[in-house]
Amino acid sequence: MNDKKPNNIEDLKVAVIGGGVIGAGWMARFSQNGIGVLVYDPAPDAEQKAAQVLENAGHAWSRLSPDTDVNKGRVRFVDSIAAAVEEADLIVEAVPEEPALKKKIYAEVEQTVSAEAIIASSTSGILPSTLQEDMVHPARLLVAHPFNPVYLLPLVELVGGKKTAADVIAKAREIYTAIGMRPLHIKKEIEAFVADRLMEAVWRESLWLVKDGIATTEEIDDAIRFGFGLRWAQMGLFETFRLAGGEAGMRHFMAQFGPCLQWPWTKLTDVPEFTDELVELISSQSDTQSGHHTFRELERIRDDNLVAILQALKANSWGAGETLADYEKSRIETAKISGHDH
Amino acid sequence: MNDKKPNNIEDLKVAVIGGGVIGAGWMARFSQNGIGVLVYDPAPDAEQKAAQVLENAGHAWSRLSPDTDVNKGRVRFVDSIAAAVEEADLIVEAVPEEPALKKKIYAEVEQTVSAEAIIASSTSGILPSTLQEDMVHPARLLVAHPFNPVYLLPLVELVGGKKTAADVIAKAREIYTAIGMRPLHIKKEIEAFVADRLMEAVWRESLWLVKDGIATTEEIDDAIRFGFGLRWAQMGLFETFRLAGGEAGMRHFMAQFGPCLQWPWTKLTDVPEFTDELVELISSQSDTQSGHHTFRELERIRDDNLVAILQALKANSWGAGETLADYEKSRIETAKISGHDH
Numbered sequence: 001m002n003d004k005k006p007n008n009i010e011d012l013k014v015a016v017i018g019g020g021v022i023g024a025g026w027m028a029r030f031s032q033n034g035i036g037v038l039v040y041d042p043a044p045d046a047e048q049k050a051a052q053v054l055e056n057a058g059h060a061w062s063r064l065s066p067d068t069d070v071n072k073g074r075v076r077f078v079d080s081i082a083a084a085v086e087e088a089d090l091i092v093e094a095v096p097e098e099p100a101l102k103k104k105i106y107a108e109v110e111q112t113v114s115a116e117a118i119i120a121s122s123t124s125g126i127l128p129s130t131l132q133e134d135m136v137h138p139a140r141l142l143v144a145h146p147f148n149p150v151y152l153l154p155l156v157e158l159v160g161g162k163k164t165a166a167d168v169i170a171k172a173r174e175i176y177t178a179i180g181m182r183p184l185h186i187k188k189e190i191e192a193f194v195a196d197r198l199m200e201a202v203w204r205e206s207l208w209l210v211k212d213g214i215a216t217t218e219e220i221d222d223a224i225r226f227g228f229g230l231r232w233a234q235m236g237l238f239e240t241f242r243l244a245g246g247e248a249g250m251r252h253f254m255a256q257f258g259p260c261l262q263w264p265w266t267k268l269t270d271v272p273e274f275t276d277e278l279v280e281l282i283s284s285q286s287d288t289q290s291g292h293h294t295f296r297e298l299e300r301i302r303d304d305n306l307v308a309i310l311q312a313l314k315a316n317s318w319g320a321g322e323t324l325a326d327y328e329k330s331r332i333e334t335a336k337i338s339g340h341d342h
Numbered sequence: 343m344n345d346k347k348p349n350n351i352e353d354l355k356v357a358v359i360g361g362g363v364i365g366a367g368w369m370a371r372f373s374q375n376g377i378g379v380l381v382y383d384p385a386p387d388a389e390q391k392a393a394q395v396l397e398n399a400g401h402a403w404s405r406l407s408p409d410t411d412v413n414k415g416r417v418r419f420v421d422s423i424a425a426a427v428e429e430a431d432l433i434v435e436a437v438p439e440e441p442a443l444k445k446k447i448y449a450e451v452e453q454t455v456s457a458e459a460i461i462a463s464s465t466s467g468i469l470p471s472t473l474q475e476d477m478v479h480p481a482r483l484l485v486a487h488p489f490n491p492v493y494l495l496p497l498v499e500l501v502g503g504k505k506t507a508a509d510v511i512a513k514a515r516e517i518y519t520a521i522g523m524r525p526l527h528i529k530k531e532i533e534a535f536v537a538d539r540l541m542e543a544v545w546r547e548s549l550w551l552v553k554d555g556i557a558t559t560e561e562i563d564d565a566i567r568f569g570f571g572l573r574w575a576q577m578g579l580f581e582t583f584r585l586a587g588g589e590a591g592m593r594h595f596m597a598q599f600g601p602c603l604q605w606p607w608t609k610l611t612d613v614p615e616f617t618d619e620l621v622e623l624i625s626s627q628s629d630t631q632s633g634h635h636t637f638r639e640l641e642r643i644r645d646d647n648l649v650a651i652l653q654a655l656k657a658n659s660w661g662a663g664e665t666l667a668d669y670e671k672s673r674i675e676t677a678k679i680s681g682h683d684h
Binding site for chain 1: 362363391489490495496497499524526528529530532536537539540541542543544545546547548551554555556557559560561562563564565566567568569570571572573574575576577578579580581582584585586588591592593596597621624625627628629631632637640641643644646647648650651652653654655657658660661662665
């Protein structure tokens with residue numbers, strides 16, 4: 001490891017606070033890029049659970065990017081926040097969605113780290129301005145919101161709060177790009193940011209459909225994955241609709257379909273009550289749908305599919321496949337410069 | 343063509359009324375399966391526009407399923423509804439979303455066809471019970487709602503109205519399966535059915551995000567295609583969330599994230615006003631995002647990506663890829679039985 005140069009991404013020192021599904025996904029993403037990670041999570045089974053995520057990630061990456069799947073960074077669990085963050089350049093917070101808990105952790109982190117260290121919250125929806133309000137150096141905090149599985153999906157939403165420094169966003173963008181991700185800077189902070197707002201909209205509508213007995217969870221999933229889900233792996237809503245408008249494009253599409261927004265079928269826009277009965281209905285339908293696979297099997301199926309889709313898009317130099325190709329090229333360049341001879 | 347047996351899918355006689363993007367997609371889907379199609383569309387440029395869709399479909403299928411891309415059915419435009427439907431077993435209606443127009447066409451169709459002919463509306467959201475209310479033989483009508491591009495996406499939502507016969511649904515299921523589609527029977531009719539309700543939910547939320555200046559159309563599309571869109575090409579919302587809950591499964595996921603539904607980030611559930619300004623804002627953002635590609639280029643890119651994704655999923659025997667594999671197997675069997683020697 002003595003062949004590293006300054007500013008090599010592998011010199012980055014990362015701490016992860018919270019070792020659940022998202023925290024472990026981050027460990028895997030950094031480790032796969034040769035970056036060492038120190039982890040703090042007080043749960044007794046955290047290390048064992050994270051090891052399974054790291055194993056899944058290793059399996060996926062060995063097939064996704066075999067040419068660059070080298071030189072893994074070490075992941076080590078430590079006994080305190082201080083021990084994890086002491087020398088860290090980047091502190092990734094991935095603890096439950098409780099503002100008070102997150103703020104308490106930031107206070108503890110700030111007692112130990114240098115003023116330059118960046119703190120990146122993985123929150124799915126809490127405003128960075130809220131998270132940073134009690135901090136000594138609030139300029140260092142941003143939200144870097146990833147998507148499960150973090151070691152495969154490229155998207156990371158970067159959101160600054162009122163006091164976040166512009167160069168913290170810029171530095172974060174550089175780091176996440178270097179580890180194969182696609183940073184999307186959300187310029188106005190808003191609860192749930194962008195991607196989760198869209199998913200929540202689908203979630204709300206789906207809860208109504210299940211509650212009212214229109215469709216089961218399996219039927220809703222099939223309505224997604226045999227139809228528009230295939231489109232959305234490569235073009236989003238607007239580009240897809242642009243094509244649906246025919247050669248006349250988006251204005252025509254909106255003239256043709258826009259008024260449907262006022263039709264009665266848009267009325268179910270409130271939120272169904274979250275009763276025990278609804279939880280049970282959905283959980284039992286989900287068991288019927290997916291219960292014949294173990295959790296590990298389903299994870300492996302998902303990852304194998306994502307690897308195949310990413311490689312398919314890479315062959316077409318498009319979207320998430322283009323991100324992957326760019327990343328692999330830059331990894332190979334870096335390896336050459338720093339003289340790795342795996 | 344003398345080698346056909348009764349009940350061979352290629353013996354099906356299909357009429358398509360309306361030759362827009364969806365109608366032409368249907369022509370392509372049937373033609374690729376060796377089924378002849380008679381088309382009625384009064385627009386002078388309909389035949390020329392449909393020819394381009396047929397060309398795209400031919401390009402896509404020659405790479406999607408080269409082994410079964412044989413024996414195309416003839417697509418022929420005729421001068422009247424009567425001439426199109428006279429001998430048809432299946433009449434596919436794909437005209438604009440105006441109930442009165444659709445009803446008028448059904449009345450004209452019923453003057454010509456036998457009582458056994460099935461009428462399948464491509465409507466995205468009008469209730470079949472409404473469509474069939476003035477029909478002589480309402481039992482023959484169902485909704486068969488496809489997704490663009492119809493020649494590649496397997497999903498077709500089948501929805502019966504109050505008077506639709508069960509065996510019409512069963513027969514339709516058989517036909518659409520035979521042409522490589524994945525029929526999803528929606529058992530309770532509801533405006534916009536299932537898939538479009540989910541898409542409309544995303545559309546509403548997206549309109550707010552653009553209107554409020556949170557994100558551009560391109561940023562929203564990127565939030566989809568670099569993140570959850572990749573997941574939804576292979577597992578839907580519920581199966582994905584089941585995995586996000588970790589080993590504890592769906593009940594745990596709902597306990598953990600369900601209450602977020604009551605958080606302030608779910609407040610934007612009403613519909614933004616559909617003003618000229620909003621149309622212009624979205625159209626011009628869409629031009630910035632996609633305007634450097636021509637419509638034809640974008641179509642080709644989309645189709646190439648969908649072909650690659652479908653083949654990737656086929657290699658993994660999963661979802662839409664499994665549908666494709668089953669279809670190809672049955673096509674090859676049929677070809678053997680009927681003695682085709684391509």
